[in-house]
Amino acid sequence: MLNLRETIDRQVSLALGDLISAEEAPLALCSLSHPGFLDYTLSLPMKLARTRHKAPLAIAQELQLAVAHIACAGLVEAVAPGYINIQLSDSFVANQLTSVLGVEPAVLFQKDANGQKIEVEFVSANPTGPLHVGNGRGAALGSVLATLLETQGYHVDREYYVNDYGSKMKLFTESIAHYLFPMLGLEHPMPDEGYRGAYVPGLAQVIYDREGSHLRSLREEQRLAAIEEDGKTLVLASIRQSLEEMGVSFDTWFSERYLVENGWNDRVLQQFRDRGVVYDRDGAVWLRSTDFGDDKDRVLVRRDGEPTYTLTDAAYHFNKFQRGYVKSIDVFGADHIGHVVPMRALMKSLGLPDDFLEVIIYQIVHFLRGGQRVVLSKQTGEIIELADLVREVGKDQARVFFLLSSADSELEFDLEVAKENSLDNPAYYLKYTYARLCSVIRQASGIGAVGPFMASPADVSRLKTSEDRELLKCLLKAQDEVDDAARTRQPHRILYLASELAKSVNAFYQKEKVIQEDSNLARARMLLVLVSQCLLQAYAHVLGVTLPESM
RNA sequence: GGGCCCAUAGCUCAGCUGGAUAGAGCAACGGAUUUCUAAUCCGUCGGUCGCAGGUUCAAAUCCUGCUGGGCUCGCCA
Numbered sequence: 001m002l003n004l005r006e007t008i009d010r011q012v013s014l015a016l017g018d019l020i021s022a023e024e025a026p027l028a029l030c031s032l033s034h035p036g037f038l039d040y041t042l043s044l045p046m047k048l049a050r051t052r053h054k055a056p057l058a059i060a061q062e063l064q065l066a067v068a069h070i071a072c073a074g075l076v077e078a079v080a081p082g083y084i085n086i087q088l089s090d091s092f093v094a095n096q097l098t099s100v101l102g103v104e105p106a107v108l109f110q111k112d113a114n115g116q117k118i119e120v121e122f123v124s125a126n127p128t129g130p131l132h133v134g135n136g137r138g139a140a141l142g143s144v145l146a147t148l149l150e151t152q153g154y155h156v157d158r159e160y161y162v163n164d165y166g167s168k169m170k171l172f173t174e175s176i177a178h179y180l181f182p183m184l185g186l187e188h189p190m191p192d193e194g195y196r197g198a199y200v201p202g203l204a205q206v207i208y209d210r211e212g213s214h215l216r217s218l219r220e221e222q223r224l225a226a227i228e229e230d231g232k233t234l235v236l237a238s239i240r241q242s243l244e245e246m247g248v249s250f251d252t253w254f255s256e257r258y259l260v261e262n263g264w265n266d267r268v269l270q271q272f273r274d275r276g277v278v279y280d281r282d283g284a285v286w287l288r289s290t291d292f293g294d295d296k297d298r299v300l301v302r303r304d305g306e307p308t309y310t311l312t313d314a315a316y317h318f319n320k321f322q323r324g325y326v327k328s329i330d331v332f333g334a335d336h337i338g339h340v341v342p343m344r345a346l347m348k349s350l351g352l353p354d355d356f357l358e359v360i361i362y363q364i365v366h367f368l369r370g371g372q373r374v375v376l377s378k379q380t381g382e383i384i385e386l387a388d389l390v391r392e393v394g395k396d397q398a399r400v401f402f403l404l405s406s407a408d409s410e411l412e413f414d415l416e417v418a419k420e421n422s423l424d425n426p427a428y429y430l431k432y433t434y435a436r437l438c439s440v441i442r443q444a445s446g447i448g449a450v451g452p453f454m455a456s457p458a459d460v461s462r463l464k465t466s467e468d469r470e471l472l473k474c475l476l477k478a479q480d481e482v483d484d485a486a487r488t489r490q491p492h493r494i495l496y497l498a499s500e501l502a503k504s505v506n507a508f509y510q511k512e513k514v515i516q517e518d519s520n521l522a523r524a525r526m527l528l529v530l531v532s533q534c535l536l537q538a539y540a541h542v543l544g545v546t547l548p549e550s551m
Numbered sequence: 552g553g554g555c556c557c558a559u560a561g562c563u564c565a566g567c568u569g570g571a572u573a574g575a576g577c578a579a580c581g582g583a584u585u586u587c588u589a590a591u592c593c594g595u596c597g598g599u600c601g602c603a604g605g606u607u608c609a610a611a612u613c614c615u616g617c618u619g620g621g622c623u624c625g626c627c628a
Contacts, residue, residue: 029568031567031568031570032567033571034570034571034572041570041571043569043570043571043609046570046608046609047570047608049608050607050608056608079571080571081570081571081608081609082570082608083570083571126628163628165628166627166628167627167628168627168628169628171627193627256628282626283626284626286626295553295554295624296624298626299625299626300626301626302626303626304626306626308625308626308627308628309627309628310628312628313628333622334555334556334621334622334623335622335623336622336623336628337554337555337556337622337623337624338554338555338622338623338624339623339628340554340555341554341555361555361556361622363556363557363621363622364621364622368563404563404564404565405563405564405565406564406565407556408556408557409556409557409564409565410556410557410620410621410622411563411564412562412563412564414563417577421590422590423590423591424576424577426576428590429576429590432588432590432591435588435590436587436588436590436591438588439587439588440587440588441587442587443587444587480567481567484567484568485567487567488567490567492565493565493567496565496566496575499575499576500575503575503576506591506592507591507592507593509587509588509591509592510583510586510589510591510592510593511592511593513586513587514587515587516587529587550588551588551590
């Protein structure tokens with residue numbers, strides 16, 4: 001399906017043959033030409049001008065003769081200052097469009113499976129409380145990226161790393177105990193750094209109601225262990241539910257405790273020792289990570305004998321590698337930026353391939369209400385939980401708004417706009433556009449202008465107006481753009497593509513009549529409508545949003 | 552102070568593998584409706600692409616320095 005650039009590049013490279021050298025060949029790549037034309041262009045002549053000591057235009061004219069014969073091309077011409085413009089042939093365009101019809105949205109952009117497994121780890125918030133709105137951006141980016149990578153033929157697993165071991169977990173347990181113990185006639189002090197959120201007494205109550213009498217009979221240590229287990233289970237259930245309400249699900253919930261209890265830390269520590277990259281100091285075990293690009297050495301085992309997060313993180317990624325993934329793509333919030341350099345050093349010191357770990361850091365989200373930034377604090381009572389946000393604005397709106405800017409940029413999330421049923425709302429605009437397309441198709445079906453009518457080939461040369469051509473261009477470039485978005489790991493681009501297509505569809509719809517007397521023109525435009533519908537659905541599949549057939 | 556991210560229209564942001572005239576949404580103003588969804592569309596206004604160098608036939612895009620903003624620098628996770 002729609003693999004324009006690949007097809008054109010292949011044909012061009014064959015056509016050029018001996019005219020260019022092996023070193024020059026990689027420069028012969030086409031790109032979409034500038035707005036206003038439905039052409040692809042080669043800037044190759046300008047790149048060759050220096051080494052060939054010739055004017056770019058002269059080279060263009062020379063090569064143009066060879067390129068002119070490629071199958072997908074109609075008119076090919078050399079233009080100043082040195083481009084070769086390739087106008088696609090009508091039959092090629094028609095074939096490309098037709099190839100999309102009837103293909104399931106979930107596989108429309110799908111390339112052949114390459115058998116490689118990629119793991120995308122995202123959200124991974126500590127199981128010590130409900131998800132915060134900030135986690136929503138990671139959820140959206142991670143889940144869309146995962147689907148996007150599937151289009152490239154990877155087998156993708158979505159994974160949530162559950163940090164259910166270590167001091168944070170202990171603090172969490174003791175915070176619950178502080179509220180729960182009095183119900184048992186006991187006491188437990190709130191730790192200094194304890195969790196003070198309103199949900200903590202709530203958890204204590206639920207756990208007490210469920211097994212208060214059992215807890216009473218236990219010894220202190222077992223009692224705390226039971227509370228930890230219950231607290232973790234309850235919180236994870238709420239996290240899972242919040243994510244599901246946002247349309248995000250995981251293949252694996254990977255427990256940190258599992259790593260510790262099943263010897264993965266010991267295994268990795270032994271590897272470090274074997275490689276001679278650790279040393280003892282002040283009663284702790286250190287990794288000489290500065291040898292691998294880190295700015296300071298890291299403690300692996302604390303003086304008290306407990307493993308650090310660093311050691312377990314090394315074990316975790318080693319475990320991922322052992323599970324056969326060619327890549328671990330980790331999506332983190334900007335507050336984890338400091339982990340990236342140490343993590344890279346960890347990968348190196350374990351001898352894992354340099355490209356095994358990819359990290360996507362997303363910048364912070366500012367929420368807007370009434371044109372004012374919402375100050376997220378537990379005191380003001382403003383929404384802070386992801387679940388509340390999703391319930392307020394809706395699943396699709398939340399997903400779309402979290403994708404409104406590149407992960408590298410900060411994001412403004414306007415709650416009022418997200419809730420609006422207006423076309424200022426990008427989520428709503430997509431839905432409206434899709435419903436409109438469906439309506440046209442319904443109308444056309446009603447008068448027999450879809451099924452058998454579309455069996456005759458469409459004459460795309462009849463698509464001449466700027467609206468026809470603008471829409472056509474949006475359709476033809478879709479796969480190439482999706483491939484770029486996947487390669488550069490930029491899920492937000494899919495939203496921009498979908499929005500751009502929607503805009504073209506509406507401009508086209510407004511200006512050009514689809515259903516009309518001239519059956520050849522009707523057929524050509526109907527093809528645009530049908531393909532637009534397929535592509536919008538395919539984008540929606542990647543974005544994880546639903547589109548209604550009528551509104 | 553070190554590391555990473557950002558700086559593009561009044562506001563919020565896109566901008567691919569350097570490539571032809573830098574785009575969208577919102578805001579402002581002006582238009583279009585015997586219509587397949589007007590819940591729409593079109594037009595106008597608006598830009599020294601933070602600053603200064605460099606590389607290149609060609610730089611918003613690559614490199615260096617600077618300025619401003621964000622995140623971050625624990626034997627926490």
